[in-house]
Amino acid sequence: MLKMRSTDLIIRRVFSSLTSLRLQPFSTQPAIQERLETFRTTENSPLNHTEDHIGQFYRIPPETKKQLFLYGGLAKSYEIQTKTFTETCFMVRKPAVDIIYCMKTIDYSKPAIRFVMYGKKGNGKTLSLAHILHYALESKFLIVHVPWVGNWMRRCKESSNSEVKEGFIDLNIDAAAWLIHFKNQNAHLLGDPELKVAEDHVWNKRETTPKDAPLTELVEFGINRIKYASRCVVALAEEIKKLSKAGKCKTFVAVDGFNALFYPQTNILTEKKQVVHPSKVTLTEAFLNLTKFDWNNGVAVVIVDEIAIGEKDQISHLPRYLLGKEGFEHMDPFVPILVSEYTPKELKSCMDYYRERKWVQPLPGQDEELTFLSASNPYRLMLLCNPL
């Protein structure tokens, strides 16, 4: 017994030495306070973000986040992070600032301009788009946002033959889900009495959406009558274009995984178990219609991503390859926007942010090693920081 006690004592001593050895996060508190200006900006409105804010984080309020991203739009891994950090912060990065600046200066009476964001996997294309979406929300754009086209083409909920168009496939449940997303994102604008339907939409013998009905009615109809959801989305796209042309609203179209609309191998099958080409899906029509240039008062930002296509075809991340010939001709002339890896400044600021959130314990020489291990790729950096 005596022996045991003595060893216990020794162990306790070892503990105390261990705790004294470890780097205490609170000892570095003043240093973090000093750096606060460098990695975090108090400018929380994306309307005022300029080149000076590049590399800094800004916080978006939970209500805004709920409105914009309740039904998708942020990666799952990022959602987990926001839950742990108890706040949602976006880094102001060059591509987003670039597009926002362009959107401020565009002459909206001219045909719609299309931006194509491209970049390697995990470079933060979707988060840059989220930043731009926030800007669009703040500057009262009507938002048409598709969180991930791959959800439709590669793992659709349900498919059925179109009643109106021969040989076309409807994805009604997905369409209805998207309509809910659309309604949620534009809740503050849809109440506007100016937004009216421009022509009659006859769904069947009994149900029609008459001319001059509010746009909300069309959306509500699609949500309630799931059978007509796909047709409703197509009609809605057409209506939005007309409204924008008439100058009643400004529209911001954002499509993530846009190249899935041109990739021939989908997971949608017909009744005869034949693969359906995306051009034979009614939803495709709606969003291709919205990314044309034959209207004004609108901007389209689409993301082309390697992950949206089959793994065997993930050869290049460049837009011409991902869009294919058809897609390139559809988008041309577009403005390619490269979303690159973190610059050293951005990486530093990201690591500072992690340290401030107590996610990563400060350790000398840490940032350099992580830079090399992650090759400055934001997603890889996040994964590497997880167990630290």
Add this chain to the structure above:
Amino acid sequence: MAAIKTLLNKYQVLATKTPLFSAFIQRNGMSQYPSYYIKPIYKKETQEEMYKSGEVQKMTHIPTRAALNDQTCSVFHDELLTLFVNYVMKDGLKVLTRELVEKSLENIKRIQLEKYHKAKTEEEKQNIELNPKVIFHKAVENCKPLLQLTPVKRGGVTYQVPVPVTDKRSQFMSMKWLIEAGREKERTVKFPEKLAYELIDAANNTGRVIKKKHELHKLCEANRAYAHYRWS
């Protein structure tokens, strides 16, 4: 093998003919290196210290083994953790195992951060350890048993005799218990999650592994009467 080596060490006369014998040893031993190869020093800090103290001069011309593939000079390298990874590993799936252990460290961090944000006073916050590696070290240290029971046969009866354990053995047992506790779970729960909880519990001196240790200690205490069988 060991007998030959000790013989070699004892008789200086034989030691002069080492090359001949070392070839013999090498053919029979498992190592690809001759016995006079020293282990590498792969930590930069230790290297620098050795340069300062001049210890390097001694080993400049001694042939050195190559470093193992999990011995790096990375700032994140933790010897105990790599050992732990090796203990968790099954069928040589090291990459998977490392991922699992890293995932459990991540889970520890998430749990602790949640506690941290829930804590109201500054003092409470200060008491929450956020470094998963420190928690891990603490947990392993807390779970180390001091005594162990070994069966000893005396007069046709097998007695469970309490025996003190070496530091290395107790460390192994502590890690083994932690891993066992992590594996004992519902089918729906994942290993990293369960391991994270066990590690946090052990670091707080609570939980099943600590209980197991105490039970063992209690048994040893109960069997103290047999202790003399160790040497008689």
Add this chain to the structure above:
Amino acid sequence: MATVTRLYRQQIFRPSYILSRHLAEDTEFRVLNLKTTRSQPVQRKKLKKPDVLPPRSYQMPVDQDWGSVWPGPRSFHPATVPLPIRQGYVDKGAPPGKYGNAELMKIPNFLHLTPPVIKRQCEALKRFCTPWPRGLETDSKCEDHFPVEVASSNYCYSSPSIRDPMARIVTVKVKLSRIPLDEHAKDKFLRLVGDRYNESTDMLTIVTDRCPLRKQNYDYAMYLLTALFHESWRVEAWEKLKSEADMEYYDWKVSASKKSIETLFGKEHTDITHADTYSQTVDALMNEGESEYSVTKYGEAVRQMLQLPQ
């Protein structure tokens, strides 16, 4: 017991027989030869080496006329070649010397083609030659005057037949730039010749071997060249159907890209400002393959054209 005694008896009988034989041969002194060995071992026949002259190379003077020692092609002979040659490989030690070395005999040698011999032979042949035509001094001049290069091979070796089936093959080479072709004709010509045209050297190569005689093959090659030329200049009615997918390179002027910017701006592409840089970048993007650089250039051109901030 009985069998043992019989054996014993037999053993006794044999020596007695040998003994009696010896008695008959000589009576000098009887030796008991128990082991039946012959008295004198037979002398081994001594191997007699044939008389061989020392290698000829030992007697060769330093200033001899090598051309007469080794006048024609011949396989290697160690005694004739006064060189300390070694050839081959052994595990340890130097390569084997030249005597009895099959390695040296296997490989072809050019000992009959030493520079002085060649010089002498050229001198001897000179009186059968005509002077080099004037005006064809350099290779470029030759090429200029005779753009078509015809090649065939003669074979000569010590078989009973003096004909070789390979001799009939005729190769005709011509530079494509020497054939007068316009854009359409050139395109058609290239499609007709297929892989017979080497783009890096601009050389067209026609090989004919389908006829039994060289003359016929040559005629056929010339016919092919003529036919190709005339066929490529002819424009068939169906050639108007050539669409964008059949183009061998991306041409912006007939592309969908041009159409779309013309509808976007509502005017001809010549009237659009910065449309020319745009078209160049699209051409580069499509023809030279996509890269980070070409995409950036394309983006810059589009921004310029759409009057967006850079």
